[in-house]
Amino acid sequence: xxxxxGQLKRKQEQLEDLLRSMGRVAVAFSSGVDSTYLLxxxxxxxxxxxxxxxxxxxxxxxxxxxxxxEICRAWGIRQVMVPYHPLEQTAFRENPKDRCYHCxxxxxxxxxxxxxxxxxxxxxEGTNLDDLSDYRPGLRAIEELGIRSPLMEAGLTKAxxxxxxxxxxxxxxxxxSFACLASRFVYGEAITEERLSMVEKAEAYLAxxxxxxxxxxxxxxxxxxxxxxxxxxxxxxSKVRTGxxxxxxxxxFQYVTLDLQGYRTGSMNL
Numbered sequence: 001x002x003x004x005x006g007q008l009k010r011k012q013e014q015l016e017d018l019l020r021s022m023g024r025v026a027v028a029f030s031s032g033v034d035s036t037y038l039l040x041x042x043x044x045x046x047x048x049x050x051x052x053x054x055x056x057x058x059x060x061x062x063x064x065x066x067x068x069x070e071i072c073r074a075w076g077i078r079q080v081m082v083p084y085h086p087l088e089q090t091a092f093r094e095n096p097k098d099r100c101y102h103c104x105x106x107x108x109x110x111x112x113x114x115x116x117x118x119x120x121x122x123x124x125e126g127t128n129l130d131d132l133s134d135y136r137p138g139l140r141a142i143e144e145l146g147i148r149s150p151l152m153e154a155g156l157t158k159a160x161x162x163x164x165x166x167x168x169x170x171x172x173x174x175x176x177s178f179a180c181l182a183s184r185f186v187y188g189e190a191i192t193e194e195r196l197s198m199v200e201k202a203e204a205y206l207a208x209x210x211x212x213x214x215x216x217x218x219x220x221x222x223x224x225x226x227x228x229x230x231x232x233x234x235x236x237x238s239k240v241r242t243g244x245x246x247x248x249x250x251x252x253f254q255y256v257t258l259d260l261q262g263y264r265t266g267s268m269n270l
Contacts, residue, residue: 004163004164004167008160011154011155011156011160012041012154012164014154014155015041015150015151015153015156016041016045018148018150018153018154019041019045019046019124020046022122022124022148023046023049023121023122024046024049024050024121025042025046025050025120025122025123025124025148026050026051026052026053026111026118026120026122026123026124027042027050027051027052027053027123027124028053028055028111028124028125028126028147029052029053029054029068029071029072029079030054030055030060030064030068030126031054031064031065031068031071031172032064032172032175032177032178033158033161033162033165033177034126034127034151034158034161035125035126036071036165036170036172037126037151037161037164037165037168037170038124038125038151039052039075039077040075040165040170043077050077050078051077051078051079051080051115051118052068052072052077052078052079053079053082053115053123054069054080054081054082055082055084055107055111056081056083057083057084057085057086057107058086058087058193058196058197059086059103059180059181059182059196060180060181061178061200061203061204062200063204064178065081069081080114080118082107084106084107084110086103086106087191087192087193089102089103089106092182092191093190093191093192095182095185095186095187095188095189095190095191096187096188097137098137099187099191100136100137100141101137101138101140101141102141103138103180103182104138105144105145108123108125108141108142109145111123112145112147122148123148124147124148124150125142125147125148126149127139127149127152128151128156128157128158128160128161129151129152129155129156129157130157131152132152134265134266135266158177162174176212176213176214177213181196181199181200182196183268184215184217184218184268185217185218185268186217186268187268189218189219189220194252195218198218198252198253199216199218202216202247202251202253203215203216205244205248206225206227206231206244209234209240209244210234211227211230211234211235212227212228212231213227213231214226214227214228214231214263215227215263215267217259217267217268220254221252221253221254221255222253222254222255222256222257223248223253223255223256223257224257224259225257225258226259226263226264226267227258227262228262228263232258232260232262236258244256
């Protein structure tokens with residue numbers, strides 16, 4: 001059993017107290033590191049007074065919703081799958097700098113409505129303290145709609161959440177960080193279902209190679225791959241590089257590049 005230090009233990013207890021004070025909670029659950037730990041804690045503290053809401057949309061890889069279903073089934077937590085179609089929004093398709101604000105607003109309005117119909121007045125999501133240091137217009141939507149962010153409120157960082165997840169034996173504790181597929185596009189370039197599919201398939205290919213942390217950023221018809229040092233070394237191998245280029249061009253990319261700065265969050269916000 002992995003132990004946690006006193007300061008982290010106090011943050012965990014604060015998170016539990018926050019969730020208890022909310023009563024009945026609907027958790028926005030994607031199966032990522034943060035939302036999984038939030039759902040795990042809410043389920044342990046609130047038991048039958050928690051429900052998971054998982055969005056199903058072309059901006060989320062299918063494997064994420066499948067993993068979310070597996071987790072909810074294993075933990076015995078009620079789950080609601082929420083069909084969501086962001087491409088119906090002009091403000092999303094045109095991909096302005098505040099795209100995430102419009103997307104989160106529409107999605108969480110839908111979640112709030114469904115939750116209230118089920119008797120859940122409180123909706124919580126997995127923003128952590130580190131997320132405040134990056135450009136995230138979606139946080140404004142969360143604040144405006146009154147969505148709670150218990151992990152952030154308890155002062156938990158990503159590293160804290162990984163440590164607590166590992167101590168709890170959660171399979172997601174070392175899972176790479178991921179964001180919705182829309183974050184792979186240059187602001188101002190139109191987002192289409194075809195382009196989303198290209199990025200999803202490209203990243204699935206990288207996952208199949210065994211890479212840990214990676215992104216495929218799309219600039220016109222150029223793919224800019226970000227990965228960690230181990231991934232860079234692997235992609236530099238002649239056979240791997242040749243196979244990758246052939247696959248990516250088969251998807252429709254005209255150029256395939258490896259970003260020498262490596263993986264970093266928010267690189268499209270520069």
